[in-house]
Amino acid sequence: MTRIHVPIALRWSDLDAYGHVNNARMLTLLEEARIEVFWRGRGASATPLPELHIDEGAQSLIARQEVEYLAQIPHLRDPLDVQLWIGALGGASLDVCYEVCSPEGAEPHVVFARAMSTLVLVDEQTGRPRRISDRERALWGPYLEEPVAFRRRS
Amino acid sequence: MTRIHVPIALRWSDLDAYGHVNNARMLTLLEEARIEVFWRGRGASATPLPELHIDEGAQSLIARQEVEYLAQIPHLRDPLDVQLWIGALGGASLDVCYEVCSPEGAEPHVVFARAMSTLVLVDEQTGRPRRISDRERALWGPYLEEPVAFRRRS
């Protein structure tokens, strides 16, 4: 298992009028997890996160996203355990997979959501897709595993 | 074609630091379009929207969402034309499909995103899924057409 565990703290304002984390806000939480891993790479937790930095001069665009909501997320004191890995490496794109779980160590263990984001690497100057570099491929390879399995998909 | 055209106004705060509508915010725009049609049913545009109201005593939960981002959305003066229809009617769930388009009448016509949300109807008292009623099925039937076709899907 080569998943990266990214602790993501909730804010009270992530809740909507039903008192649960809003469905759209889920994508913001995933965005924070990606930034920690691909852009910031710092250890926000005691265990430092691996640094899967994208090469300088490139940007990543979101081409598609898919989220399966399995259980509603209440306001939690401790950070969610967002488990992140790479489900596919294409020529200029990659699929980032996630399981959004209850805080590490919490009982019972709950998987609140499963998700996937397809990122396309784009040259900052030209704005055009550019191939994943050898450096990136070497860095990301160890975190490549089976893509997330969605339960319901028409 | 039985799509419902819902005008959805952007806010400046929908933009992120890249100056485009944020990927997570897209789900908020779709949420607004759903509310107009399934909960509010009022005419925000000159042409009143059809009222596809869910029966009293029920709530809808989002079970899954899928978004394909085709073009970045800048700050637009005029409301987006969110085209909404029903892609599938199950026992207790329905797939709401969307194409997020440039403002009606704008040239060139741009499809910024395609998306689908699976909603599960839930009894407000028990919190459990409940079957789509005959009234709802009659109301929603005319807006049932082929589900949105996503270009890239692994």
Place this chain on the structure above:
Amino acid sequence: MTRIHVPIALRWSDLDAYGHVNNARMLTLLEEARIEVFWRGRGASATPLPELHIDEGAQSLIARQEVEYLAQIPHLRDPLDVQLWIGALGGASLDVCYEVCSPEGAEPHVVFARAMSTLVLVDEQTGRPRRISDRERALWGPYLEEPVAFRRRS
């Protein structure tokens, strides 16, 4: 009375877990009202808004804001009536005043909030404050009236 009436539509996601418009979101609503008047100047309502455009090449920064919350705002179908005027014109700054009211024509008439934002005009190139131009002063003068009166202020 020289107040500008800016219709500002609520979104369901403006509500927080208490089911009312969140206190922070109030500033987003005021931001939208300012953009309509100072940047966009278009008629979002049947009655076109006056266009109090800032000169090209300048930006406005928020130096301070003050909000008095008088009543909680529920989810409203119709746009809030944000009444906006200018409470002071300084050398390089201006105070924008607001009363956030129930939708036009709604009974009873409710003032949900009173607020004031101090804007500083800044040259886009240099990033430094620049004086209000004669053109701007002529444009804004007619909307200058007594600043908003706050009830409680320590």
Place this chain on the structure above:
Amino acid sequence: MTRIHVPIALRWSDLDAYGHVNNARMLTLLEEARIEVFWRGRGASATPLPELHIDEGAQSLIARQEVEYLAQIPHLRDPLDVQLWIGALGGASLDVCYEVCSPEGAEPHVVFARAMSTLVLVDEQTGRPRRISDRERALWGPYLEEPVAFRRRS
């Protein structure tokens, strides 16, 4: 000096199209700081925060807020150091004061904003203001100091 130092992590989505923390989002950051101190009371930092819990059965409403923006906040890796204290204790209300500072230990030390929120304690059942209890007054007293000094105020 009896200020409470609350570490508040930024999210990338706190930035607006100008690439700085949005002015409205500032109130969300202050809200998080208040929740840490008055509701959650846990130690998010190595040094546990004092727990200034409001009595059970009460809620706090925001009656007014004032923010002075001194410097724009970029995207920061480390949490902001939100310094929080009590500027006034009334019968049923209190003024919470803040200085929003650069991360602890960062050089140079920057005060990004000063702010104050007036909270009114409300009985959850009746919805009516209720007096600060002896327990609360004893708890909050040690954090009472001079209210924040705003530079510009008309």
